[in-house]
Amino acid sequence: MAKDEDPNRPAALWMDAWRGVLYANARVLQVAEPDLIATAGIPLSWLDVLAQLYDAPGNSLRMQDLQQHSLFTRSGITRLVDRIEAAGLVRREPVVGDRRGVLVVLTPDGFGKHQAAFAAHLPIIEREFGRRLTPDQQRAVAGALAAFWRNDGAGPTD
Amino acid sequence: MAKDEDPNRPAALWMDAWRGVLYANARVLQVAEPDLIATAGIPLSWLDVLAQLYDAPGNSLRMQDLQQHSLFTRSGITRLVDRIEAAGLVRREPVVGDRRGVLVVLTPDGFGKHQAAFAAHLPIIEREFGRRLTPDQQRAVAGALAAFWRNDGAGPTD
DNA sequence: TGACACTATCTGTCTTGTCAATCACTTATC
DNA sequence: GATAAGTGATTGACAAGACAGATAGTGTCA
Numbered sequence: 001m002a003k004d005e006d007p008n009r010p011a012a013l014w015m016d017a018w019r020g021v022l023y024a025n026a027r028v029l030q031v032a033e034p035d036l037i038a039t040a041g042i043p044l045s046w047l048d049v050l051a052q053l054y055d056a057p058g059n060s061l062r063m064q065d066l067q068q069h070s071l072f073t074r075s076g077i078t079r080l081v082d083r084i085e086a087a088g089l090v091r092r093e094p095v096v097g098d099r100r101g102v103l104v105v106l107t108p109d110g111f112g113k114h115q116a117a118f119a120a121h122l123p124i125i126e127r128e129f130g131r132r133l134t135p136d137q138q139r140a141v142a143g144a145l146a147a148f149w150r151n152d153g154a155g156p157t158d
Numbered sequence: 159m160a161k162d163e164d165p166n167r168p169a170a171l172w173m174d175a176w177r178g179v180l181y182a183n184a185r186v187l188q189v190a191e192p193d194l195i196a197t198a199g200i201p202l203s204w205l206d207v208l209a210q211l212y213d214a215p216g217n218s219l220r221m222q223d224l225q226q227h228s229l230f231t232r233s234g235i236t237r238l239v240d241r242i243e244a245a246g247l248v249r250r251e252p253v254v255g256d257r258r259g260v261l262v263v264l265t266p267d268g269f270g271k272h273q274a275a276f277a278a279h280l281p282i283i284e285r286e287f288g289r290r291l292t293p294d295q296q297r298a299v300a301g302a303l304a305a306f307w308r309n310d311g312a313g314p315t316d
Numbered sequence: 317t318g319a320c321a322c323t324a325t326c327t328g329t330c331t332t333g334t335c336a337a338t339c340a341c342t343t344a345t346c
Numbered sequence: 347g348a349t350a351a352g353t354g355a356t357t358g359a360c361a362a363g364a365c366a367g368a369t370a371g372t373g374t375c376a
Contacts, residue, residue, distance in 0.1 A: 012284075012288070013293060013296040013297055013300060014283075014284060014287060014288030014289075014291060014296045014300075015280075015283075015288075016296075016300035016304065017287075017288075017291065017295075017296045017297075017299040017300040017303070018186075018283055018287050018288070019300075019303075019307055020299055020300055020302070020303025020304055020306060020307065021179050021182050021183050021186075021287075021299070021303060022183065022229055022307075023229065023303070023306040023307035024179050024303045024306040025179050025180065025183040026229040026230070027306050028176075028179075028306075030232060043362095045362090062324085063324070063325060063326095064323090064324065064325085071180055071181065071184040072184070073363080074188060074363085074364080075363070075364055075365075076362075076363050076364070076365095077325090078325065078326055078327085079326095079362075079363080080362085080363090083362090095324095098323095098324080098371080098372075099370085099371055099372085100323065100324045100325070100370065100371045100372070101323095101324060101325080101371090102324080102325065122173075125172075125173075125176055126170075126172060129172060129175075129176050129179075130170070130172030130173075130175075130176070131172075132305055132306075133172060133175065133302055135171060137175075137298070137301070137302035138171040138172045138174075138175045138302075139171055139175075140295070140298035140299070140302055141175040141178055141179070141298065141299055141302050141303065142171060142174035142175040142177075142178055143295070144178070144291055144295035144296075144298055144299050145175070145177075145178025145179060145181070145182045145299065146174065146178055147290055148178060148181040148182040148185050148186075148290070149177055149178065149180075149181035203332090220354085220355095221354070221355060221356095222353095222354065222355085231333080232333085232334085233333070233334060233335080234332075234333050234334065235355090236355065236356055236357085237332075237333080237356095238332090238333090240356095241332090253354095256341080256342075256353095256354080257340080257341055257342085258340065258341045258342070258353065258354045258355070259341090259353095259354060259355080260354080260355065260356095
């Protein structure tokens with residue numbers, strides 16, 4: 001590979017950390033996504049939506065909240081929810097005080113599918129990711145990267 | 159969020175580490191990709207290809223090598239290379255000993271575009287990722303996740 | 317209440333990614 | 347050297363994503 005000896009690429013510490021994040025994410029998902037489709041019958045973008053609704057109060061969120069918190073879909077939430085709704089896993093409801101808004105609600109089927117998909121997904125992540133790290137490494141990575149999902153927008157950006 | 163108190167989701171250490179990887183990747187790229195398009199005029203998938211060719215001996219790789227090492231494109235390398243070739247950044251050449259194969263070679267334009275895009279890309283990654291971690295955290299993350307891009311397939315999977 | 321700016325979601329259209337089938341070439345075996 | 351199996355890359359049909367503009371509803375201010 002000979003990247004480390006290239007004078008044009010100063011090997012800063014954070015660059016190796018970023019490369020690690022990039023590769024870990026890509027390599028794990030390259031295995032986990034086909035597996036999820038094979039075992040649970042849904043892609044990761046669906047599980048992402050279902051998991052958000054599962055975690056949300058009332059198992060429901062508005063379209064824009066779904067979009068903002070999404071990890072895999074930057075745009076196109078409308079069509080994505082269309083598909084998941086057509087599969088019967090979520091349902092659209094009007095928002096009480098705001099007739100522009102749409103509330104996406106997890107159906108019982110969607111609840112069950114989330115449970116099943118999540119249960120099938122976890123062992124794969126553990127095998128492909130968790131087991132490759134020592135407990136100390138797990139702790140270190142979790143601590144270092146927690147800012148990205150806790151504050152989620154804020155940070156020491158100055 | 160109240161996820162940590164949910165009895166259905168045992169909060170294993172590696173799960174928080176994985177969540178960190180997932181969110182860090184998504185949040186940083188959500189900023190970096192539009193920025194790269196705005197400043198360099200190419201999407202990340204193109205930079206991925208250009209960077210691989212830049213790092214490769216002879217600034218060239220075969221299609222399948224490009225595909226296997228790719229971080230963003232699991233399939234569809236043919237079409238992706240079509241577009242990059244149409245932009246004049248790479249060129250296809252026959253492989254000497256194997257007339258089935260195709261060698262994708264970085265053109266001088268592609269070389270320059272890589273330099274420019276990479277130079278524009280780095281500061282964004284530093285701002286969105288590097289600066290959010292202390293040097294100790296950078297070292298820890300880099301060390302813990304190095305296995306994903308060094309061995310790239312092996313590991314303590316038993 | 318009428319005009320205006322703003323917000324939330326959807327639709328049309330184009331681009332990009334995915335999957336199976338195919339073509340061209342190579343290697344192994346007889 | 348002919349035939350069969352395997353490999354590398356492309357193609358066509360379809361699904362999904364991206365982006366701009368449209369539609370409908372809200373809130374404010376005169």
